[in-house]
Amino acid sequence: MRAFSYERVSAPAQAASRAAEVPGAKFIAGGTNLLDLMKLEIETPVHLIDVSGTGLDSISDTREGGLRIGALVSNTDLAANERVRREYGVLTRALMAGASGQLRNKATTAGNLLQRTRCPYFYDTAMPCNKRAPGTGCAALGQGAFSRQLGIIGTSDACIATHPSDMAVALRVLDAEVETVTPAGASRTIPLDEFYRLPGDTPEIETALMPGEFITAVKLPPPVGGRQAYYKVRDRASYAFALVSVALVRQSDGSGRVALGGVAPQPWRRAQADAALPDGANAVMSRLLDGASPTEENAFKIQLAERTLAGMLAEG
Amino acid sequence: MSPPIRFEMRRRTFLVGTASAVVAANIPWRANAQPTSLAGPERSTFTLVVNGEPRELAVDNRTTLLDALREHLQLTGTKKGCDHGQCGACTVNVNGERINSCLSLAVMHQGDEVTTIEGLGTPQQLDPMQQAFFDHDGFQCGYCTPGQICSAKAVLEEIRDNVPSHVTQDLTARIEATDEEIRERMSGNICRCGAYANILEAIHQAAGEPT
Ligand SMILES: Cc1cc2nc3c(=O)[nH]c(=O)nc-3n(C[C@H](O)[C@H](O)[C@H](O)COP(=O)(O)OP(=O)(O)OC[C@H]3O[C@@H](n4cnc5c(N)ncnc54)[C@H](O)[C@@H]3O)c2cc1C
Ligand code: SF4
Ligand code: FES
Ligand code: FES
Numbered sequence: 201m202r203a204f205s206y207e208r209v210s211a212p213a214q215a216a217s218r219a220a221e222v223p224g225a226k227f228i229a230g231g232t233n234l235l236d237l238m239k240l241e242i243e244t245p246v247h248l249i250d251v252s253g254t255g256l257d258s259i260s261d262t263r264e265g266g267l268r269i270g271a272l273v274s275n276t277d278l279a280a281n282e283r284v285r286r287e288y289g290v291l292t293r294a295l296m297a298g299a300s301g302q303l304r305n306k307a308t309t310a311g312n313l314l315q316r317t318r319c320p321y322f323y324d325t326a327m328p329c330n331k332r333a334p335g336t337g338c339a340a341l342g343q344g345a346f347s348r349q350l351g352i353i354g355t356s357d358a359c360i361a362t363h364p365s366d367m368a369v370a371l372r373v374l375d376a377e378v379e380t381v382t383p384a385g386a387s388r389t390i391p392l393d394e395f396y397r398l399p400g401d402t403p404e405i406e407t408a409l410m411p412g413e414f415i416t417a418v419k420l421p422p423p424v425g426g427r428q429a430y431y432k433v434r435d436r437a438s439y440a441f442a443l444v445s446v447a448l449v450r451q452s453d454g455s456g457r458v459a460l461g462g463v464a465p466q467p468w469r470r471a472q473a474d475a476a477l478p479d480g481a482n483a484v485m486s487r488l489l490d491g492a493s494p495t496e497e498n499a500f501k502i503q504l505a506e507r508t509l510a511g512m513l514a515e516g
Numbered sequence: 517m518s519p520p521i522r523f524e525m526r527r528r529t530f531l532v533g534t535a536s537a538v539v540a541a542n543i544p545w546r547a548n549a550q551p552t553s554l555a556g557p558e559r560s561t562f563t564l565v566v567n568g569e570p571r572e573l574a575v576d577n578r579t580t581l582l583d584a585l586r587e588h589l590q591l592t593g594t595k596k597g598c599d600h601g602q603c604g605a606c607t608v609n610v611n612g613e614r615i616n617s618c619l620s621l622a623v624m625h626q627g628d629e630v631t632t633i634e635g636l637g638t639p640q641q642l643d644p645m646q647q648a649f650f651d652h653d654g655f656q657c658g659y660c661t662p663g664q665i666c667s668a669k670a671v672l673e674e675i676r677d678n679v680p681s682h683v684t685q686d687l688t689a690r691i692e693a694t695d696e697e698i699r700e701r702m703s704g705n706i707c708r709c710g711a712y713a714n715i716l717e718a719i720h721q722a723a724g725e726p727t
Binding site for chain 2: 201203204205206208222225228230231232235236239246247250252263264276279280285286290292293297298300301302303307312337341342343347353355360383401424437438439482485486489490491492493494495496499502506
């Protein structure tokens with residue numbers, strides 16, 4: 201790990217202005233992703249801004265009848281919140297399908313959104329990776345590369361990594377918004393469907409956040425009701441990242457919403473696929489995954505996604 | 517007949533870069549993102565309350581809570597397995613919650629109450645969870661055991677507090693300490709010796725004891 205200086209800030213605007221002032225600075229919240237990457241020198245901040253004292257650790261009702269989740273609320277506290285488990289069940293389910301009890305106690309809402317990919321070549325600093333070292337190439341697309349876990353849609357010739365968060369898939373299906381403060385002290389709201397950028401030629405730029413911009417909260421609109429479920433397919437029954445995951449909200453008339461995890465650089469949802477829900481899993485997936493470009497190793501994800509949704513729909 | 521989902525296989529690219537070429541390509545990029553001087557000191561002085569006792573530390577900012585406990589406070593009961601949050605050997609309790617001490621910076625725990633395996637019981641008077649692991653042979657080599665025990669105690673508290681898990685069927689009902697619930701909640705603690713069956717028995721025994 202590279203040496204770094206450390207400071208603790210007490211207010212969100214202070215966090216943002218310090219991040220813009222100090223070159224090479226990064227925020228640290230739970231630390232469960234950043235510290236992991238710092239140990240491997242994939243992330244090399246020279247200054248850490250500890251944001252855990254900024255007081256953003258509560259969940260409150262919004263005037264519109266939704267929920268405002270502070271950026272520092274832990275994954276455990278969010279999943280266990282009474283309103284979340286009753287009215288936004290898909291979120292509790294997605295959170296509890298991720299990581300382990302120990303990690304969820306430390307992982308924060310903002311940190312979870314900004315966790316980086318689990319592409320094995322991103323982690324291996326001896327290998328080319330356009331996301332870690334722009335311009336070096338993408339090892340995952342090399343001959344004989346291991347791409348089983350990687351993305352099948354929304355990817356590019358520069359990068360086929362997925363975004364690994366389970367929570368973000370549920371937030372996407374719930375139409376969440378990300379609330380931030382900029383280094384200049386202005387606040388802005390970014391809908392989650394505009395939050396994650398597709399890789400294109402610049403896979404190192406992952407979100408719509410500007411340098412130094414600090415997340416203060418995630419906002420949920422009023423509950424949409426329906427039956428809510430999250431199904432995660434992985435190589436072992438617990439404590440593993442998704443191969444494919446499906447977040448589903450289904451109303452009694454058969455209409456609803458679907459988002460996929462484990463297939464793309466962002467939680468994957470399309471309006472025309474939602475609209476096809478009454479017609480079944482194949483109708484949904486032929487719209488949601490239309491134009492996919494898998495590798496030979498991960499083409500199985502197409503059928504896996506369809507079958508996963510079919511199974512969920514069969515359960516009612 | 518359902519229509520097939522249209523897709524096209526992505527072509528492999530020919531990688532010109534070898535590992536050493538990549539390292540070279542890496543350097544200018546790293547140099548850009550990497551100012552040479554730090555914005556402040558690289559060491560910090562702070563206090564942790566470990567097993568009820570305030571302990572002052574003056575350490576490099578890079579020190580994890582795990583290394584602070586083991587290397588600086590000589591509390592070697594907490595183990596280092598993977599150092600990356602993947603095994604649970606380093607599990608300790610901080611302010612009432614279990615965490616992986618390898619993925620947390622010591623400097624971020626100023627004033628926090630840390631409980632390690634050394635703070636649970638003594639050889640003369642074991643904590644009920646320690647006694648239960650002993651009674652049921654909940655270990656073989658013992659390396660994962662401190663983490664298992666610290667985690668298991670927290671699992672029972674989480675069930676008592678009605679925190680849901682991945683296997684909880686009804687999110688609004690009272691949660692019971694079933695086999696399935698305990699197994700899922702303990703999945704962050706890996707045991708290379710495979711003592712899982714006995715660990716499960718031990719946790720059931722401890723769950724039956726008054727706290
Ligand atoms: C072994 C293991 C298994 C895991 N399994 C899963 C899994 O199955 N599913 C899953 O979804 N996740 C999984 N995770 C990832 C885990 O969910 C993340 O590590 C965690 O959510 C990150 O949150 P944090 O608060 O610790 O973030 P940190 O590590 O503190 O920060 C992550 C990033 O967010 C930035 N950041 C933090 N807060 C803010 C803010 N308020 N504003 C702007 N930027 C901010 C930081 O600068 C950093 O770049 C796993 C992790 C591990 C180690
Ligand atoms: S898929 Fe993306 S993250 Fe993985 S090696 Fe290629 S560029 Fe890097
Ligand atoms: S040493 Fe911390 S989880 Fe393995
Ligand atoms: S007892 Fe040996 S690793 Fe668990």
